[in-house]
Amino acid sequence: MRQVWLISGPPGCGKTNWILSEIKKHGGSCGYIRLSGFSEKSLEQANSSEIDFVFLKDQIPQLIDLSKSSDHLFSDQDNSLIFIELSQFYLPNQSGLAGIDPRIISQLENLKLLPDQYLHFGRDTELSIKDTLDFTKIESLSLNLQENVWDPPSLNTFWFELVNGAYGDVYRAKALLNIPDGRSMYFNWIVSQPGSQFLQLNDIAPPKGRPQRISQLVIQGRNLEFTRIKSTINLCLINDSVLEMHQASLSNQQLAATH
Amino acid sequence: MKQAVISCLHANLPAVQAVLNDIDRQGIDTITCLGDLVGYGPHPNEVVDLIKEREIPTCQGCWDEDVVDGLDACDCSYPSQLAERRGHLAHKWTTEKLTNENKDFLASLPTSIRRDKLLFVHGSPNSQHEYLLPDMDAFAALERVEMAGAETLFCGHTHLPYVRELGQGSIRVTLKNTPNKQTEEKEMNLPMRRIINAGSVGEPRHGGSKATYVIFDDKTNKIDIKEVSYDIDRTCKAIIEAGLPPIFAWRLNHGFEFAELAEDASHVCER
Numbered sequence: 001m002r003q004v005w006l007i008s009g010p011p012g013c014g015k016t017n018w019i020l021s022e023i024k025k026h027g028g029s030c031g032y033i034r035l036s037g038f039s040e041k042s043l044e045q046a047n048s049s050e051i052d053f054v055f056l057k058d059q060i061p062q063l064i065d066l067s068k069s070s071d072h073l074f075s076d077q078d079n080s081l082i083f084i085e086l087s088q089f090y091l092p093n094q095s096g097l098a099g100i101d102p103r104i105i106s107q108l109e110n111l112k113l114l115p116d117q118y119l120h121f122g123r124d125t126e127l128s129i130k131d132t133l134d135f136t137k138i139e140s141l142s143l144n145l146q147e148n149v150w151d152p153p154s155l156n157t158f159w160f161e162l163v164n165g166a167y168g169d170v171y172r173a174k175a176l177l178n179i180p181d182g183r184s185m186y187f188n189w190i191v192s193q194p195g196s197q198f199l200q201l202n203d204i205a206p207p208k209g210r211p212q213r214i215s216q217l218v219i220q221g222r223n224l225e226f227t228r229i230k231s232t233i234n235l236c237l238i239n240d241s242v243l244e245m246h247q248a249s250l251s252n253q254q255l256a257a258t259h
Numbered sequence: 260m261k262q263a264v265i266s267c268l269h270a271n272l273p274a275v276q277a278v279l280n281d282i283d284r285q286g287i288d289t290i291t292c293l294g295d296l297v298g299y300g301p302h303p304n305e306v307v308d309l310i311k312e313r314e315i316p317t318c319q320g321c322w323d324e325d326v327v328d329g330l331d332a333c334d335c336s337y338p339s340q341l342a343e344r345r346g347h348l349a350h351k352w353t354t355e356k357l358t359n360e361n362k363d364f365l366a367s368l369p370t371s372i373r374r375d376k377l378l379f380v381h382g383s384p385n386s387q388h389e390y391l392l393p394d395m396d397a398f399a400a401l402e403r404v405e406m407a408g409a410e411t412l413f414c415g416h417t418h419l420p421y422v423r424e425l426g427q428g429s430i431r432v433t434l435k436n437t438p439n440k441q442t443e444e445k446e447m448n449l450p451m452r453r454i455i456n457a458g459s460v461g462e463p464r465h466g467g468s469k470a471t472y473v474i475f476d477d478k479t480n481k482i483d484i485k486e487v488s489y490d491i492d493r494t495c496k497a498i499i500e501a502g503l504p505p506i507f508a509w510r511l512n513h514g515f516e517f518a519e520l521a522e523d524a525s526h527v528c529e530r
Contacts, residue, residue: 153339166509228505235344242340 002078004113006100008037008086009121011138011220012172012190016052018127019083023060028079032056033066035107037087045087046140046218051176052085054214055186058201066111084113089138092120099123138171139224143217143233147210149178149243154236155185163189163196167232168224175217180238180246182207184215207247261285264379264457265472266293266415267320268310270300270353271461271511274470275309277489278460287474291372293415293457294320294381296365297353299507300461301497307361319368320381321388321416326353327366345504352503371407377477378409382416391454393421401425404452411453413473420458420471420484426451455482468514 005022009015023030034052039045057063066082092099097118100108108114121127155177163170175187182205188197205211219229238246263282268275282290292315297303310317337343357365370387372379383389384407391403391414400423404412428449437443458471465471469486476482495508 151340154341157339157341161506161509164513164515166506232341232506235341236339238340 002080002082003117004082004084004115006084006086006104006108006115006118007120007127008088008092008118009127010089011046011087012192013121014128015085015087015121016056019085020056020059022083023056023063023081026081028081029062029064030060031064031066031080031082032085033083033111033113034085035087035104037089038101038103040089042137043089044138044140044220046172046220047142050214051174051186051216051218054176054184055199055201058186058203066113082113084108084115088120091123092118095123137222138220139222141217141219141224141226141229143230145175145177145215145217145233147212148215148237149180149210150236151238151242152179155179158232158236159187159189159196161232162219162229167229168221170219170221170224172220173218176201176215177217178205178211178213178215180207180243181250182211184211184213207250209247210243260289260478261287261474261476262289262291263287263472263474264291264293264413264455265315265460266381266457267295267418267459267461268292268297268300268306269295269322269459269461270297270303270306271470271494272300272302272305272309273490273493274461274487275306277487278470278472279309279313281485281487282472282474285474290315291379291413292317293379293413294318294368294387295322295415295461296320297326297357298322299349299503300494301501301503302494303353303357304361306461307357307364311364316372316379317368318372318379318381319365319370319387322350322353323365323368324387325350326357327362329354345506348504349507352501373409376410377413377475378404378407378411379413380407381414383414384409384412387416390417391456392417393419393423393456397425400454401428401449401452404454405430405449409452410450411455411475413455413457413475415457415459417456418459418462418464419456420465420473421454421456422482422484423454423456424451425453428452458484462511463514466514468512 007015007019019032032053036047037045053065086104088101097115099120100118119127161167162173171191173187173189177185177187179185184201184203186199186201205213265278292310294317296306296310337346370380371384378384381387383391383403385403391400404425429446430449431444431446434443434445455473455475457473458465460470460472463469463471467486468491469488472485474483474485491512495512498508499505
């Protein structure tokens with residue numbers, strides 16, 4: 001029987017990682033969709049839906065993207081599990097399904113996905129609450145970096161500066177970023193936890209031209225210096241000739257390895 | 260006699276003033292500077308003027324060389340594209356601000372200063388651009404000191420102060436074509452050599468924000484690595500007002516142990 005779960009919580013509480021662990025435990029097919037939620041007074045939502053889905057899909061290749069279509073999906077007889085991830089700053093005012101934000105219900109009806117279970121980080125004990133922060137003000141910056149490739153040591157420096165407050169008080173940063181050897185790196189950081197999570201995606205792009213896959217950076221915090229962030233990123237991105245040089249060197253190495 | 264060694268002033272006047280005051284309070288008259296008077300900081304002329312006024316013997320640092328010769332070192336000395344581009348911004352700004360008189364002064368500086376068995380350099384005896392890191396290969400470290408004919412080598416450039424003692428060193432050689440036509444093995448034991456890195460006055464990267472320098476007592480051979488507080492806010496404010504990259508102020512203010520070193524720190528540019 002198909003199950004639909006709505007999982008909500010504030011930024012950085014661990015929604016995506018919790019969903020990943022549940023999908024891994026589940027034996028049958030799984031679907032996923034992320035709803036962007038609503039910005040509240042002085043609390044601005046970030047659009048990180050593509051990062052989350054690409055990350056989950058890389059870990060679970062058979063995962064179905066419900067943002068594209070739900071028509072072909074699971075019948076009620078399927079042993080399927082659907083996760084709807086929702087970024088929500090505030091605690092639901094009622095327990096269980098009754099606590100779902102009415103604005104979300106209409107979206108769910110349009111998607112023909114009515115939850116059987118609703119869990120919110122900070123409300124429901126099934127979910128860990130150790131990382132749930134109570135934000136009072138938050139600004140968001142979402143940058144589309146598709147086709148851009150980073151100089152790896154520069155990326156290392158930029159990320160260090162970013163999460164240590166060089167461009168404002170960052171609470172949350174998440175990214176999928178390309179490096180010259182064709183790898184896409186997943187970066188995940190939250191102010192309440194020590195260190196950053198770095199993960200190399202399994203999917204590696206061929207070293208030819210600029211990568212066409214999703215690449216995004218999402219930053220949430222206070223007093224963010226958007227202009228300085230963007231200008232520093234520009235200093236870190238490599239130009240066509242440098243990229244060609246990297247890719248030619250990589251191709252030569254691959255050629256030598258095959259002979 | 261006690262003597263003070265300072266390095267990597269990087270156009271940070273409040274830090275230089277604080278360190279010189281600290282040295283003066285101890286009644287130390289002999290001061291040697293290991294270069295990098297300019298670069299990154301907002302007070303290049305003021306720092307050069309102060310060193311000239313105090314008549315402090317000074318070696319030429321990599322920044323002092325590049326600012327005069329126009330980026331003599333190739334970009335291989337930068338650890339990242341970001342560091343390179345920021346470095347170029349600071350280089351351009353400094354070149355524009357420095358007076359011709361002060362450029363001439365930097366150009367006139369020697370690459371090393373020798374006092375008996377003490378040798379003073381910016382990076383290494385080979386180059387102002389070479390990093391002698393505290394954990395570099397012991398043989399290579401010993402080679403740098405021994406080949407320069409020194410017992411104690413004072414250097415800077417890494418911005419990390421340290422004292423490294425190189426004891427029980429020996430050189431073994433195989434002699435061929437000897438008069439008796441036989442191969443001979445010879446071994447020579449070396450007395451202890453030392454490398455003393457003075458850290459940085461103007462841009463510390465040792466994990467704290469205080470300026471660092473060293474005091475050496477040639478009677479007792481005792482080395483003291485000193486840390487001195489200074490008005491960091493004044494320097495940071497001047498960096499922002501000067502239009503230099505604000506990240507320089509942020510790094511200075513936080514004193515992160517974040518040395519931007521090239522992948523191969525011992526690489527010496529030969530361009």
